[in-house]
Amino acid sequence: MSLRTRMSLLSLAALMLAVASSLAGCASGGNANTNTAVTNTAPTPVASPSPVVQNLTATERPQKIKEMMTGRGEQDQAKPLLQFVSPREGASVTGSTVAVKLNLTGDLKGYKPMKDPATGMGNHIHVILDNQPYEAYYDLSQPFELRNVTEGKHTLRAFPSRPWHESYKNDGAFQMVTFTVKGGGDASKPTTTAGGQVMSDNKNMAANKNANMANTNSHANANASANANANAAPREGKDMAASSAGEVDAKKPLLTYSRPKGEYKGEDANAIMIDFWLKNAKLVGDGGEYRVRYSVDGGEEKILEKWEPIWLTGWSAGKHTVEMELIDKDGNKVENGGYNSTSRDITVVK
Numbered sequence: 001m002s003l004r005t006r007m008s009l010l011s012l013a014a015l016m017l018a019v020a021s022s023l024a025g026c027a028s029g030g031n032a033n034t035n036t037a038v039t040n041t042a043p044t045p046v047a048s049p050s051p052v053v054q055n056l057t058a059t060e061r062p063q064k065i066k067e068m069m070t071g072r073g074e075q076d077q078a079k080p081l082l083q084f085v086s087p088r089e090g091a092s093v094t095g096s097t098v099a100v101k102l103n104l105t106g107d108l109k110g111y112k113p114m115k116d117p118a119t120g121m122g123n124h125i126h127v128i129l130d131n132q133p134y135e136a137y138y139d140l141s142q143p144f145e146l147r148n149v150t151e152g153k154h155t156l157r158a159f160p161s162r163p164w165h166e167s168y169k170n171d172g173a174f175q176m177v178t179f180t181v182k183g184g185g186d187a188s189k190p191t192t193t194a195g196g197q198v199m200s201d202n203k204n205m206a207a208n209k210n211a212n213m214a215n216t217n218s219h220a221n222a223n224a225s226a227n228a229n230a231n232a233a234p235r236e237g238k239d240m241a242a243s244s245a246g247e248v249d250a251k252k253p254l255l256t257y258s259r260p261k262g263e264y265k266g267e268d269a270n271a272i273m274i275d276f277w278l279k280n281a282k283l284v285g286d287g288g289e290y291r292v293r294y295s296v297d298g299g300e301e302k303i304l305e306k307w308e309p310i311w312l313t314g315w316s317a318g319k320h321t322v323e324m325e326l327i328d329k330d331g332n333k334v335e336n337g338g339y340n341s342t343s344r345d346i347t348v349v350k
Contacts, residue, residue, distance in 0.1 A: 074109040081106035081172040096185030121163040145194040151184030248337035253281035255326035257342040265349035275309040317350040
């Protein structure tokens with residue numbers, strides 16, 4: 001082989017080696033870029049938002065309410081008396097519509113239920129069917145009808161209230177009747193007022209009565225007590241979940257939950273009132289032996305020893321559950337048809 005031929009072959013080999021090296025380098029560089037891309041595009045972990053710490057503290061009446069009280073003159077010292085004209089205690093009503101009529105008397109000092117069209121507020125009566133949230137009754141001259149009331153025994157409670165929903169607590173202000181409906185309404189649909197306001201969600205009424213029966217029997221059997229607690233009734237609120245209560249004894253201590261209820265927003269969300277009605281029970285701070293225990297969102301239980309409203313500040317935005325119950329001197333729940341332990345859901349908008 002000639003020298004020229006050998007030189008050509010060597011040059012060709014060198015060229016091929018250079019090309020191979022170049023290709024290998026490209027392949028290696030591509031892998032490196034791919035790995036780098038995977039690393040750089042991996043999602044950065046997002047820290048879970050810290051839960052809002054809610055520190056509720058008692059505060060004085062909001063200034064807005066103080067000003068309303070000043071403008072009302074003597075009304076807040078009134079002693080209104082209520083009476084059920086219909087239905088009467090123990091009445092039997094045929095059909096699904098129940099006409100409610102109330103008579104208001106007493107030392108009224110100008111107190112009169114009515115709604116101010118401009119503000120949508122005013123004196124009113126809280127009307128409660130069974131153990132559902134109340135409906136406000138503003139004009140006693142107009143009929144207040146319950147429509148689609150289900151068959152069976154029911155309880156109505158009523159008491160006068162101020163425009164900001166604080167109840168009057170004088171003797172005779174609170175009234176309660178039980179009545180029985182025959183040939184009642186459709187249990188798959190809610191009970192409403194004539195204006196369409198929902199008074200009761202009836203869908204779970206049968207299951208609810210069974211739960212209440214188990215709860216009543218639990219006082220005679222420890223195992224039944226455990227089962228009743230495990231099957232506690234659903235929470236109540238603006239969505240009108242089924243009531244936890246059954247038949248109530250008018251002669252026994254009775255706690256009626258009133259506020260808070262519904263939605264709070266703007267200035268009204270700064271301080272929210274807790275208010276209730278007591279019958280046949282005096283709290284320790286008023287010379288009796290009972291207390292009211294409450295909690296918010298399953299948190300620390302607090303005790304009320306005087307029958308008066310309190311305002312709590314420090315609420316966070318969102319849905320909250322308020323539980324309230326009547327307890328005796330030993331801290332035990334006082335049973336009365338399930339009415340003395342009530343839970344409501346409210347919503348705070350900020």
